[in-house]
Amino acid sequence: MAGFLKQFFKPRQPTSAAAQSEPQASTATPERPAPDPDIVAKATTTGELETLATQGETAAIRREAIGRIQDTEALERISRALKGRDKGAFQAARRKLREQREQAEAEEARQADIERILQDIEELATTQDTKLYQARLDALVSRWGSISGTTESAQTQRYEASLARCRERAQAIADEEAQARAEQEQAQEQQGAVETLAATAEQLASAWPEEGASLSSLDAMIKTQRNRWEQATANRTPDAELKTRFERLMAQLEAYYQALSAWQQHEAQLEQALQEKDTETIEATLAAVNWPEGFPAPPALARARKHRDGQTRSSSEPQQEAPRVDTGELGRTLDALEQSLEQQQLKPSREHFREAQKLQDQLPEKEARQHQARITRLGRQLQELRDWLGFAARPKLESLCEQMEYLADQPMEPEAKAEHIQDLQQQWYDLGGTPDQQLWQRFKDATDRAYEPCHQYFNEKKRLKEANLEKRQYIVGQLQEFVDNLDWAGCDYKAVDRIQRTARREWSDAKPVDYRANRPLQKQFDRLIKALNAGLEAERERNDALKRDVVERAEALIEHDPLREATEGAKALQKEWEAIGITHQQEDRRLWKAFRAACDQIFARLSEQREAREEAFNAAAEEAESLIRQLQDIDPTEVEPAELEAFRKAFRALELPRDRAGALADRFNKAMDGVQQQQMSALRAQRYQQWLAALDQHQSGETPGPESFRHPPMPLEQATQESDTPSQARALCIRVEIVSGAATPPEDQAQRMALQVSRLNEGMKSEQSLESQEDELDSLLATWCELDAADGLTPEHYQRLREALKHWFLRSSGDEASQQT
Template identity: 30%
Template sequence: MPGLLRRLFSPRWRHPDPQVRRDAAERLDPQSQREALETLVQDTEPDVRLAAARRLDDPQRLQELRVEGKGSRELDRQLIALLIGRQGGIELGRRQQIVESLDDAAMLEEIALQGDNQQLRLAALARLDDEAALIRQACDNGIAAVRHAAAERVTSEEGLKQLAQAARRDRHVVRDAKERLGRLRADADAVEQARERREQLLASLEQHARATWEPLYAGRFRHLEREWSRLADLPDAGQEQRYQEASLRCRKVIHDHEAQEHALRADRQRREQADQDREALVMALEESLAALYQGEYVGEQDLASLRAQKQLMANRWQALSEIHLADDGLRQRYDKALKNYDAINQAHQRLVERALPLEEAIRAGDEAALKQLVSDCKWPEGLPPDPRLERARHHLRLEKDLSGDEPSESQLTRFDEELDRLEALLDEGTFKGASRLHQRLRHLADQLPSSAGAQQSRLKRLGARLAELRDWRGFVAGPKREQLCQAIEALEQDATLTDRDRDRRHRQLVKEWKALGDAAANREQSERFRATSERIRESLKAWREQQQRLREANLAEREALCEQIEALLEQPAAQADPDALREIRDQAREQWRRTAPVPRDHAEAIGRRFGRIRHQLQALIDRRANEIADAKREVIDQARALVDARLPARQRADQAKALQQRWRELGRAPKGEEQTLWREFRQLCDQIFAQRDAERDDRAQRARERLEQMQALIDRIDAWQPAASSEADWLDKAVDEASALEPLPSGRRTEGMRKRWTGIVRARRERLERLSVAEVVGRWREVKPLILEHLEADDDCLAGRLCSDVEIPAALSLPPALKQAHAQRNAARRDPAPAEEVAERLARLRVHLALLAGHPIGHQDEPLRLAIQVDRLNDSLGQAPSREDELISVLCGLLATGPVSRQQWEREVQELDALLDGLSQLPPP
């Protein structure tokens, strides 16, 4: 009952019957019963939905329902009808606003095609983004402005092609599409040309980056940079990366060369500076020696200064020799200056050794001993004398000038000169020299004649001045002697000083005491000073003996060192390593410094000996370094010849490695030249190895190109499916092309490509074979009318009627093998074989055909299968026939076998046709 009441009192639009709901929907008021209509729009029945949608006339609400997910196909049709102006009478502005908010492409396309206003259609067209929809609008829209607007938004090349072909109704659209297509293709060609130009520039730049430096390297790089910057298009990321990498490599080559050139210039400057410094050293030593010859006398200070200058110059010369060897002229000047210095130094040493005997001979007036001592000094000619030597020479000249029985006028003049000299010495306060000269003049004054009274008087006056100077020295020296006595007694009592400091201070006090000479001398102070000095010497006796033993030990070590180096210099090794000799020199110098001091009387001699040895050792080092430098220059010449040699790059690289090994075995040239030679040799080796790397890269690039060509060939053959057996030549050409690409580089990719290539070629040959078999089967089926004529002739012959020959139709073209089989069939009717033999022959041909088709064979035909296989094995001893040849042979046998009765043929023909159908089927592509 409740269900009945519910049906009676429920609204009709909720009735179970769809027809009732549809009628109710048509009667509902859209204003007051809008919710019911919106509910019916989602009804399960299409008619009800359609009737409800037609009652809704508010497009905005319909759009909201679609957005809420309550839409349907009928609702969309109603919305389109309202928007295009077919229903509702809605003003254009409102419809246009709703169209601008739509996002359904199908609805927008429909509105653009059927809208009742151009602006409405343009608004719908503006919302379309699919190019296919725009092409349809440009082709099918009824308003020209809309067609043109749609055509303008088609930009792709494919879209413009379709537009030019499909837009037949509007010539403006076709013309504009063709023009834009032409511009697009022109732009694409220009872009492609620019890309090819950019690729060519990149290839040139990359090849330039792999090349070695040459004089035009930087200019070519700048030219390629300018060409790259002039290109109008922008490079892609890959091209930009390749350009930057190649540019960096080129700049590195240029920077390396500039750095090398800078190093060479710096090396040349260092060598020039070394030559200038060495020239300045030699000139300074020569000037010092010349100044020594131009002076009035040679003193201890002059020789000490010259000795220090020579030592500093020798050290500086050796340091400069490590940078660059001197030329022969400069070395000869240096050796000459050293020889001159050694002569002066040795002469001075001889004079020092004979200083006391000279003084004693002058004091005693022993002229013979004095002459011998002056001769033994061997003072260099032209060198100003030492003051001690000058006194001896002066004494000899004075004795010679003033000796004689009757003094002459010249002797008196000479005596006056000596008096002037004595007066000058007194004016200077030189007591010792004046005293010695006064004694000599007093001795010579006794030999003067009586007429030399003036000279005698002057000598007496100068003698009085000398006595006054003696008294003055005694007045000054008295307090000094007391101070020295007190100082030496204080030194004896001082226990805080070390033995070395005590000895040094004692020597200094003794030297000062001796410097006073006989001024203010008295016995008491002399004995006091001497006794204290003796006690100090006694206290230092043990230390002095220890120092003497140390000096003697140092002297022995220095002598042993000199002997070792001299033994080395006497018999130097032919291939002595300069580095080893330099190490020996440095170690000897260090050992020489450690073995000091030595006995004073041997110091000068052993020093000269070591200096001479060190100079000879340095000369040996320089000579061996020069020999190594010459040998390395020969290696550089061989490397330079190897750069231009017409040999494989790998062989040149191997020879360059051998030259590098020889370079290492030679040792080091002079320090400054070693770096220069090494840079030149390394540059040549870099060129050789760069050529090897470039050739290796070229081989790798060619190998990669062959791989890419092989890959392209494989892809091309893989996509190719032969449609006829005549295309076998194309496959043979592809195989020849693949053979021409060998050898391919080894690797997993190559192995995979070879396997894939083998499989593809095998599959294509199999397909070509199947195609040739299918073509043979097709040609056989063309022969079917001829076979039927043979069967009719066979029936006449077997029925005892006239056995006539069958003629080949004029329209039928048979190959020679089938023509021969046709003739054999006609001959078989004239001399028919037994029916059992014909049946057996047909069965054998059927089994043979089944073997070719790969079909199963029954047990009853097993003996025939075995016999056929044996025959096939026997036939294949020479060369196995192809399936096409075997099939032609079987088909010729079928045509030649006869006469065959109609019943016998019908028993075999169905299976034969099935086998031929199986042979004619092609494998899937």
């Protein structure tokens, strides 16, 4: 420590003669006033703020002025001017510049987004592609709404004008689509009405219903379909062929309805006439009923026709021999009927009875009368069995009615509901039905009501099948055109693969579809997909081989050294892997696992290396923290310069992590500066005490020793330019007050101002460092001690010197404290 202090206090030689000379001043300057705290707020122009930012008296003023400047060029000039002068203000200026650049970039990106939206909406306003038009418009409106900040009036006008045009087009497109849908729905309704009439006519033409046809159901169906046709043709003219078909079917069913209505009125009368063989009544009844051709007639009506035809043939021409029917077959049928009646099997009994009636009708009248009694007897037994089973099954049939009525009121999926309806109908038929028309009508009404939503559902399903069939036809057409024009030599295999995958997905999505109508389309589609896959298969084989080669090269890099080459090679192989085209999915997964495993091993080595380096960085950071703590805990008065230099070397030798190196270096330098500042403060305090002691010795008439000063005294003519001792003492006091910054008595203010002007003219700065002030004060005090204390030196002179030195010492201590802070 003693050696360090000796080195610190050794005499310093002036670097030049100009530095040793100090001209006398004729006047003295007043003490500098404190800066105005509101000076930045009062500045109104960028130029004024720029001046304050570069020439402000305090760092706070400079930073505040920078904070108010918005001009980028001004900030650039300020940052260049402050570089190396004021680190805090320089960083504030650079930070403000960075923020402004980021804001400018963000605003530029925002304007680019606005321009893209405007271009997109202007293009949408004039495009001929109207697919998903409203959705695209909604997306653009959403993008415009998500723009932050305000937009220029010109941009808003462009957007509003294009938006208005787009909305007009969207409305027109929507109207066209609605009209097309309405026309399509009307066409479907027209077709549906005709199909319903055709299905009803086909059902009535297949056979006479066992329980008889329902007049009310037929009437309701005819009225419903007529009303449906009228509504469907109100705004759309039907196809001429479809209209002709509708009118023909409607005429047939209306004729059937009129005949059925007349039949129900004359049924009992005709039965009586047949029993009595009243030909006249039979003829009149047949004429009144006028049953239409093409529809099976009720059994009694058929017998009446047969009776009429027989009478006509017998009266108009000789009797022709009717086709012979095997009477044995009729007998066997009656035997089977008797057996089924004995076993109380209603359904087989009905079938055998109808078959027997049919065979009887084909026999000549004489032979037919021979079996009439037996058929009549078995018919009564069948009726009794029906009545008995009906009575026994009535509770079950009523239960089925209740279940069907309950089912009609339940919200269910149409498919499931239809299955339940079919199950209840099957149970009804298994029970043999009932002759009770009222109970049957109850069950039928409930069935119709329950099936109504199912009917709508299956109609929609049918329309959906037709739409899906059209979609599949379109897919096949597009795919056929693509295959016909495909050039395998220069095609994009990934695009081809995507197309065939998309086609297969869309084909699968287009269901349900009518199976029969779809069969030829399915064959064509399968053939086209097969043709595409044949070309893709060869490309997959080639690409599989390429990926196998990549895997082999990656595995070769696992143990490769140096590691940097291995990692760079792995990254290159990853890019090469991504560039390879389509492969077999299963083989690709297998190869990818092998490739990923090889890359993982390569990068695992890199991770281990990084972890080791990270551990070394962390250890160095801990060592740096330890050095900083030692500096912070050290006693500045006991440390040698060599020890501090050893600290510096040890810190510089550390390899610190990049993210912490700057912060650790700042803390280390701050701690080192703190130690040195404390040493300087201690030495300055010692210097201050030595000066006071020298003044006390000189005032008491003693001569201070050479150790009291580090610098030699100035020549009096150079220091004061005065001739007598009192004037020299006065001038030296003023110079000491100027250097120390202490106040000067009013009577000496003019001389102080003159001395200050003289110092400025000689190039001496108004602001000096503490070291230069200390050197000048030391030389001035040495010169003072050259004066004769008894020749005009007064205690007031010594007191002025002591006050000036005290002011300098206190101010220097405060400056050092602020610098440490």
